[in-house]
Amino acid sequence: MTSFADRLARPPLDRASLILLGATAVVLVVDAWVLATVPYLAPPGSVLREALFAVAWIAVGVVAMWLRRGLLARRILALSLVLAADFVGSFGLLGSDPMPRLLVTLTATLIPLQTALAVHLGASYPTGRLLDPFGRRVVVAAYAVAGVEAVWWTFAHVSARTCDACARSYLHVVVPESVHRAVSLVIGAAWVGLCACLLILLWGRYRRAGRRERRLLRLPYASIAVAAALYAVLSVVAAPRGTSAWGVSMTTLIALQVVALVAVPLSFLVALLRERLAYRRIGELVVKLAGGAGADLERSLAIALGDPTLTVAFPVGDGFADSRGRPVPRPEPDDRTTVTAVGEPEMPMALIRHDRSLDEEPALLTAAGSATRLMLENARLQAEVRAQLREVRESRARIVNATNEARARLERDLHDGAQQRLLAIGIALQLLRQRPGDASLFDAAEGELTSALTEMRELAAGIHPAVLTDLGLVAALDALAARLGARVVLEAHGPVRRCSPEIEAAAYFSASEAITNALKHAAPTLVRVSVIDRDDRIVIEVSDDGAGGADGDGSGLVGVRDRLASVDGTLTIDSRRDHGTVVTLEVPCA
Amino acid sequence: MRLMVVDDSLLVREGLIALLAARGHEVVGVAENPTAVPALVRASTPDVVLVDIKMPPTYTDEGLRLAAGIRSRHPGIGVLVLSQYVVGSYAALLLAHAPGGVGYLLKDNVLRPDVLETAMSRIAAGGTFVDPVLVAHMVTADSSLAVLTDRERAVLRLMAEGLSDRGIAERLSVSLHTVYTHVQHVFTKLELPSTSSDNRRVRAVVAYLAARQG
Numbered sequence: 106m107t108s109f110a111d112r113l114a115r116p117p118l119d120r121a122s123l124i125l126l127g128a129t130a131v132v133l134v135v136d137a138w139v140l141a142t143v144p145y146l147a148p149p150g151s152v153l154r155e156a157l158f159a160v161a162w163i164a165v166g167v168v169a170m171w172l173r174r175g176l177l178a179r180r181i182l183a184l185s186l187v188l189a190a191d192f193v194g195s196f197g198l199l200g201s202d203p204m205p206r207l208l209v210t211l212t213a214t215l216i217p218l219q220t221a222l223a224v225h226l227g228a229s230y231p232t233g234r235l236l237d238p239f240g241r242r243v244v245v246a247a248y249a250v251a252g253v254e255a256v257w258w259t260f261a262h263v264s265a266r267t268c269d270a271c272a273r274s275y276l277h278v279v280v281p282e283s284v285h286r287a288v289s290l291v292i293g294a295a296w297v298g299l300c301a302c303l304l305i306l307l308w309g310r311y312r313r314a315g316r317r318e319r320r321l322l323r324l325p326y327a328s329i330a331v332a333a334a335l336y337a338v339l340s341v342v343a344a345p346r347g348t349s350a351w352g353v354s355m356t357t358l359i360a361l362q363v364v365a366l367v368a369v370p371l372s373f374l375v376a377l378l379r380e381r382l383a384y385r386r387i388g389e390l391v392v393k394l395a396g397g398a399g400a401d402l403e404r405s406l407a408i409a410l411g412d413p414t415l416t417v418a419f420p421v422g423d424g425f426a427d428s429r430g431r432p433v434p435r436p437e438p439d440d441r442t443t444v445t446a447v448g449e450p451e452m453p454m455a456l457i458r459h460d461r462s463l464d465e466e467p468a469l470l471t472a473a474g475s476a477t478r479l480m481l482e483n484a485r486l487q488a489e490v491r492a493q494l495r496e497v498r499e500s501r502a503r504i505v506n507a508t509n510e511a512r513a514r515l516e517r518d519l520h521d522g523a524q525q526r527l528l529a530i531g532i533a534l535q536l537l538r539q540r541p542g543d544a545s546l547f548d549a550a551e552g553e554l555t556s557a558l559t560e561m562r563e564l565a566a567g568i569h570p571a572v573l574t575d576l577g578l579v580a581a582l583d584a585l586a587a588r589l590g591a592r593v594v595l596e597a598h599g600p601v602r603r604c605s606p607e608i609e610a611a612a613y614f615s616a617s618e619a620i621t622n623a624l625k626h627a628a629p630t631l632v633r634v635s636v637i638d639r640d641d642r643i644v645i646e647v648s649d650d651g652a653g654g655a656d657g658d659g660s661g662l663v664g665v666r667d668r669l670a671s672v673d674g675t676l677t678i679d680s681r682r683d684h685g686t687v688v689t690l691e692v693p694c695a
Numbered sequence: 696m697r698l699m700v701v702d703d704s705l706l707v708r709e710g711l712i713a714l715l716a717a718r719g720h721e722v723v724g725v726a727e728n729p730t731a732v733p734a735l736v737r738a739s740t741p742d743v744v745l746v747d748i749k750m751p752p753t754y755t756d757e758g759l760r761l762a763a764g765i766r767s768r769h770p771g772i773g774v775l776v777l778s779q780y781v782v783g784s785y786a787a788l789l790l791a792h793a794p795g796g797v798g799y800l801l802k803d804n805v806l807r808p809d810v811l812e813t814a815m816s817r818i819a820a821g822g823t824f825v826d827p828v829l830v831a832h833m834v835t836a837d838s839s840l841a842v843l844t845d846r847e848r849a850v851l852r853l854m855a856e857g858l859s860d861r862g863i864a865e866r867l868s869v870s871l872h873t874v875y876t877h878v879q880h881v882f883t884k885l886e887l888p889s890t891s892s893d894n895r896r897v898r899a900v901v902a903y904l905a906a907r908q909g
Contacts, residue, residue, distance in 0.1 A: 520749075520779050525704050525706055525707055528707055528710070528805070528806075531803075531805075531806040532707075532711065532713070532714050535714055535717075536710075536713055536714060539717050540717075553706070
């Protein structure tokens with residue numbers, strides 16, 4: 106994960122690219138001087154073509170450098186430099202003066218290097234980096250083949266065989282035609298294999314790319330693919346003969362190749378400019394947000410950054426929420442996406458999950474982040490409020506439900522217990538009127554009366570124990586512990602203040618629920634309850650030596666949490682399996 | 696009278712049986728849940744079945760449904776629903792399914808021999824009985840009855856309890872004609888559709904009161 110802070114400053118122009126550009130300029134001046142002074146074989150059209158080609162690449166390299174795409178710019182400008190250096194070598198300089206011969210000797214190695222650099226550029230487009238092992242292997246292989254070919258060309262330059270008047274390399278040796286053909290064929294085959302690998306590599310990348318990345322890759326990848334395919338065809342069929350196996354003339358093929366090779370830098374240029382256009386959308390975003398139309402920030406950002414899959418998550422409480430306050434999992438990067446934090450990396454105000462390709466445009470992300478910073482903060486606050494509101498609503502609904510359930514239970518207890526018993530007593534008394542001496546009727550009535558009294562007392566204690574109102578929390582918990590038997594012990598404590606009735610009630614019933622819960626689920630031998638008066642809070646700890654592994658979201662304790670939350674109290678559970686459970690309840694007590 | 700007792704509480708069931716027997720009634724059948732009742736009713740043909748309103752399995756409307764079932768299959772057998780709920784809607788529901796031959800008695804009133812006897816005999820004769828305590832509760836709670844005079848309100852209550860015009864006249868010591876006039880006024884003022892049958896009249900009045908009670 107990266108942060109906007111890292112991306113804030115607009116970086117200076119890439120130094121290596123600048124050096125490469127300077128070198129290219131120097132070489133071009135030398136080229137012009139050579140072409141003006143030394144005679145050569147190639148027609149002016151062909152010179153123009155090569156010049157156009159070199160200029161196209163230099164232009165793209167400069168644009169890439171200007172857009173702070175340093176690595177890509179380096180790859181492109183390196184290719185431009187070699188193209189410029191090879192410029193004179195490819196025209197068939199004439200004569201046997203030391204000057205043209207030296208130039209031919211030096212440039213013979215450059216034509217194969219061009220191909221390897223082109224493969225490197227194609228394989229590392231659009232970032233300039235090679236992250237996958239397959240891509241790295243293809244590029245290494247390309248440099249290896251280029252090395253071999255360079256050595257071969259140094260000693261057996263093609264022009265030496267086809268043109269008698271051409272300047273000879275100082276290292277030139279005469280090679281039999283059959284050997285020449287065989288070696289050319291092997292090297293050609295190697296390039297075909299490499300071109301195939303490059304096509305496979307690009308296809309795989311395209312398939313894995315996200316929607317935004319695909320849109321950016323489509324045109325450049327298509328032109329690279331066509332150029333690579335044509336180069337492969339030329340390497341095999343055209344090198345030794347004048348026409349291809351399919352009867353297409355050499356000239357046509359070369360023309361096609363030139364078109365493809367010019368198309369590649371042009372497509373790069375279009376892709377770069379298209380990215381550049383994205384900044385205008387940021388401008389539009391700013392205008393739109395200033396106009397107050399930023400209701401759906403996520404959508405606005407998605408449009409501005411050209412990434413329909415973009416999502417924004419805000420840190421809320423312990424988790425994350427979307428702009429509507431709905432809880433969402435923490436955004437995690439995957440094959441196609443990256444997560445960028447806005448604000449401090451440790452305490453981000455928002456996490457933006459976006460298409461991987463945006464990583465290459467840190468400035469764009471920074472611009473979008475800066476433009477929307479206030480809005481994002483605003484949206485985060487809104488998301489937080491919404492999330493809290495949702496929690497409050499849910500909690501309130503649970504409290505209402507719990508209250509209704511408690512009422513229904515109370516009604517059932519009264520109707521099925523006390524009322525039935527009183528009715529039975531009434532019936533017994535009626536019968537006694539007719540059979541005054543019946544002792545069993547007296548016994549039955551008395552028994553029912555005793556049971557009814559006990560039931561009423563317990564019921565009343567369950568609704569609101571009088572001792573809580575009269576003597577406070579500790580006395581009430583003491584009475585509860587006494588009622589529950591020897592397994593529940595109220596431990597020593599200092600003096601505990603009296604709090605407001607609703608806080609004492611919330612604390613008492615939460616504690617009693619926690620104790621009942623422990624007795625019911627943990628099968629403990631002992632439940633300890635302690636009450637501590639600490640500053641402005643009352644802390645009740647209910648610890649058991651039972652099975653542990655209690656779940657704070659289990660319905661019993663959710664009710665407790667809600668009840669405590671209604672008086673701004675809190676509940677924490679520490680429960681590891683086989684280590685018992687400690688439930689800590691805290692309520693404010695002013 | 697030949698009676699049958701259906702109640703899931705042992706205490707109440709046995710008490711009722713002893714009480715009814717002591718008052719000279721013959722208890723011909725006993726059940727603790729609704730399942731066995733239809734067969735028992737067919738076999739023992741009681742005059743009145745006393746049914747607890749809440750019974751297993753769900754403790755919701757088993758008693759009311761059982762009452763409707765018995766009434767539809769055996770028009771000659773009355774059903775008295777014993778309830779601990781002072782809730783008009785239960786009575787209205789009972790009457791909606793079976794006008795006539797049914798009654799709604801609060802359990803406390805089982806202890807009052809006169810009320811219990813009145814209820815059972817009226818139901819056995821095909822009439823309707825609604826506990827006076829419930830009716831009084833509903834009438835007191837209903838502010839819309841302010842349009843009625845005291846006398847009319849008294850007539851309304853007795854109508855709701857299930858009394859006939861003659862019964863009302865006797866209770867209030869007035870002439871039958873006077874009762875007839877009061878009844879007409881009550882129906883007009885409350886905008887109730889007038890009806891010829893006593894049972895339908897009870898149903899209409901109880902439904903009105905229960906609906907007003909909400």
